Amino acid sequence: MIELTRWIPPLAYAVAALFYLRQTMSPVEKRPTSVPWGIFATGIHLVQIVAMALVRHRLPYGTMWEALSVAVAVLMVSYMMLERLAKSDALGSPFLLLATVGSAWSAFHTEPARWPIHVQSALFLTHVSLGVSGLALLTSASLLAAAWLWQYRQLRARNFSSLSRRVPDLVTLDRLGIASTSVGVVLLILSGVIGAAWMRTFQVPLGLALDKSVTVSIVLLWNVGMIALRQNGKFSSQTTAWLGFAGIIPVLLVLWSGTRGL
Amino acid sequence: MDSERRTLHAGAVGISWRTAPAQLRDQCLLPAEHADRLMEALRGSSCSEAMVLSTCNRVEVWTASEDPEFATRSTLEFWDKICQPDPKWRSCTYIFQHEEAVDHVFRVASSVDSLVLGETQIPTQVRKAWEQARDLGRSGPFLGHLVQNALVAGKRVRTTTRLGEGALSVSSAAVDLARKIAGDLSKLTVGIVGAGEMAELALVGFVRGGAKRFIYLNRTESNAQRLQNIHPGTIEPLDRLPQALTECDVLVSATGATGFVVTPDLVKRAMKGRRRPLFLLDIAAPRDIDPAVTNVPGVFLYGIDDLEQxxxxxxxxxxxxxxxxxxxxxxxxxxxxxxxxxxxxxPLVARMRERTHALARNEVERFLPRVRNGSPEELRSILDDFAQALANKFLHQPTTQARRAAVDGRESEIAAALKDLFLNGDAP
Structure with a gap:
């Protein structure tokens, strides 16, 4: 029965996405967000994660699919913060649609057959928690970059649509995108360091995490390079946004490699 | 009122944001001296009255003439000679005559026809245009009353409807756009080139929008001082524009220059090594900023036309x-x-009153000798006779005409007129 609850988060996110979408498409200029559907859906998801952990007597990191579910929850928490910072709910539907896909993808996969001792350590918990948070923030940065590029094109084309009015301004999107990337990179570096310490402590063979290590390194190189060159004035906001948007690819590679590894 | 006024008809010829792009409107602009020339030229072509309204959104010539068709033709001809715009400009003009022209003037002055519904700039612009025509001796009672009544209508619209509430005037619409591109206005530097009325309006818009840092660029420091009186800012000479461009997040240009003030080269240099977007707003007529600047990445240029959306x-x-x-x-x-x-x-009423007063004066003269030496009883009798005589004099003409009309078979017509005029419409 508890296994069926895995489907509650994607359903909740889908419903919330529909409400956000309807709200975004509403022709009324000033419409109040009467029901915080995003917060409800995220809250339900977090409760589901905790409930599963309690029932299974273990952390929700049995597989990369479980970690993906946590990453989705972290992504939505970060979005809720972004919504407050940007004072706009126009990005709610794409975030929630991504959360729907992510949580549904996770729900398709069952729990692992075993739960070895070495993954029950505090080091592993910290490593994965920081990792999923970092990846969630980088995904968030990628979506913000996409929003920036869309808004940039709209404004350059002098297309002052209702949606364009609701999407945050370029400077805010840029600032939030860079902040998400920066924090995401820091979390991912910390995760990597702690992950290395965990592997050393439990003598986990490097071969088991090789794919993941390589893909995480690509993610870090991509984002660190992007920020450094941007700070150096080599990249314009537009180039940064394109690179930020394309940053979703290495993140997906980490996910792909993770599902194949430990 | 003389007889000439009875035959005057309104006419309006114009080109506006509805019918022509900014580039063509720029060519048709009639600044003060051109407007004067046009109004003077129309003086000799049966146009009793004429005035020119020239704003960033419309250029119009309003006339009062006996022959509005001829006035329209003359207006277009002189306008063409003065401005020499692109030949296709005539296809972008609109022409209103008689009642349609009156209707149009009211709609314009009430800002119902404005790019921005309920905007508050147009009444001032209409008033100034009328004052210019009046000072030149080209606005008489017809246009005077027309404009005054139209402005009253505008005031009524603004006070009794919520049309102007939150209305995006051209400058406040620009403020919204600037916010969309550059973010929180309180953290931005806004440069204002020019110190005319449009520059002032833009400044007020940005101040209201929350902008705090301003750079005023103008050829004449004393003019820029006016802007500084509205809100503190740095005054710079216009040749400091390249440096100012690198500092500004928003640049509003509203000069009276005939050529481009902001060129692509200037903007390219300003954008070198810069990550922040640059919002350029051209509210000058003719335009100040070369449209080619939009080819520079990170630069957003908007003009009056763009604010339409x-x-x-x-x-x-x-x-x-x-x-x-x-x-x-x-x-x-x-x-x-x-x-x-x-x-x-x-005119008929005036002649009637004149004749009546003349009759009264004659009767006074006739009775005056009798009044001088009379006792109070005699005075009463004299006044009675005077009143009777005056009434007879007044009614003599209508009575004679009524009898003559009855003989001619027009008794019902004259009876109705007499009832309206003397019996307050009541039946006898």
């Missing part, structure tokens, strides 16, 4: 208020038409 949503949301405003304008137009219609009998 920004205000479109505003227009849609206020359609109900617009309907109320249209009704008010219609009422005020009717009031003006009634007043103007009444003018056709005014």
């Amino acid at each position: 920004v205000v479109e949503v505003n227009r849609h949301n206020r359609s109900e208020e617009a309907r109320i405003a249209e009704r008010i304008v219609k009422e005020e137009v009717e009031r003006f038409r009634s007043w103007w219609g009444s003018l056709s009998v005014m």
Whole structure:
């Protein structure tokens, strides 16, 4: 029965996405967000994660699919913060649609057959928690970059649509995108360091995490390079946004490699 | 009122944001000296009165003439000679005559026809245009009354509807756009090139929008001082524009220059190594900023025309208020038409009053010798005779004409007129 609850988060996110979408498409200029559907859906998801952990007597990191579910929850928490910072709910539907896909993808996969001792350590918990948070923030940065590029094109084309009015301004999107990337990179570096310490402590063979290590390194190189060159004035906001948007690819590679590894 | 006024007809010829792009409107602009030339030229072509309204959104010539068709032809001809715009400009003009012209003037002055519904700039612009014509001796009673009544209609629209509430004036629409591109205005540096009325309006818009840091660029420091009186800022000479561009997040250009003030090269240099977007707003007529600057990445250039879409949503949301405003304008137009219609009998009324006063004066002269030495009883009898004689004199003409009309078979017609004039419409 508890296994069926895995489907509650994607359903909740889908419903919330529909409400956000309807709200975004509403022709009324000033419409109040009467029901915080995003917060409800995220809250339900977090409760589901905790409930599963309690029932299974273990952390929700049995597989990369479980970690993906946590990453989705972290992504939505970060979005809720972004919504407050940007004072706009126009990005709610794409975030929630991504959360729907992510949580549904996770729900398709069952729990692992075993739960070895070495993954029950505090080091592993910290490593994965920081990792999923970092990846969630980088995904968030990628979506913000996409929003920036869309808004940039709209404004350059002098297309002052209702949606364009609701999407945050370029400077805010840029600032939030860079902040998400920066924090995401820091979390991912910390995760990597702690992950290395965990592997050393439990003598986990490097071969088991090789794919993941390589893909995480690509993610870090991509984002660190992007920020450094941007700070150096080599990249314009537009180039940064394109690179930020394309940053979703290495993140997906980490996910792909993770599902194949430990 | 002389007989000439009875035969005057309104005419309006113009080109506006509805019919022509900014580039073509720029070519048709009639700044003060050109407007004077046109009004003078029309003086000799049966146009009793003429005035020119030239704003960033429209250029119009309003006339009062006996032959509005001829006045229109003359207006277009002189306008063409003075401005020499692109030949296709005539296909972008609109022409209103007679009642349609009156209706149009009211709609313009009430900002119902404005790019930004309910905007507050147009009444001032109309008033100034009328004052210019008046000072030149080209605005008489017709245009005077027309404009005054139209402005009254505008005031009624603004005070009794919510059309102007939150209305995006051209500058406040620009402020919204600037915010969309550059973010929180309080953290931005806004450069304002020029110190004219449009520059002032833009400044007020940005101050209201929350902007705090300003750079005023102008050829004349004393003019820029006016802007500084509205809000503190740094005054720079216009040749410091390249440096100012690197500092500014927003640059509003509203000079009276005939060529481009901001060029692509200037903007390219300013954008070198810069990550922040640059918002350029050209509200000058003719335009100050070369449209080619949009090829520079990170640069957003908007002109008056571009604001049309920004205000479109505003227009849609206020359609109900617009309907109320249209009704008010219609009422005020009717009031003006009634007043103007009444003018056709005014010369007759004036002659009637003149004749009556002359009769009264003659009777006074005739009775005066009898009054000088009379006792109070005699005085009463004299006044009685005087009143009778005066009444007979007044009624002699109508009575004679009534009898003559009856003989001619027009008794019902004259009876109705007499009832209206002397019996307050009551049956005898």
